[in-house]
Amino acid sequence: MSAILPPAERLWWKEPLERTELLWIVIALVWCLIMFFMMPYWHVYGQQNLANEAYRTTPEAYMKKVEEMVAKFKVREEGSPPTPVVRPPAGADVYLVARLWNWYPILELEAGKSYRLHLMSLDWLHGFSLQPENINIQVHPGYDHVLTITPTQPGKYAVVCNEFCGINHHAMVSPLYVVK
């Protein structure tokens, strides 16, 4: 029967439910519930979603903390223009700035130790992509975004901006060192 005609039986909703329809409703419901409980399950056991926090802040307040960290834990300079390489102690708050068009400073972290990594943009949207790991985080202006991280594998990583942020977006690349 065409849907544009009124139903012949006006009380169609009082018809008993057909078995196959009931079966599919149950299958869909069970699947919905499985997927629903998989969300918290993956968060805890899947090691996929990063547990994170975000706080409102200003570029001035954030930069103050960055400069304090750089002054305390700078070990050398690298690149041109020279960028400080910072090696904070295990468990420390580590600050990384995204801005047009670089990351500041360069981080050197110890494998097997946990850090509270803070991310913030000083201007507009950037993206923190850690290569070759599969980590992607948007870096917003106005928010101090904190991730608890534990690097496991020593090596030289690359922090690549993965949100298009203007003419020098492609140049917004920085090393990140994980040492033993």
Ligand code: CUA
């Ligand atoms: Cu910053 Cu693209």
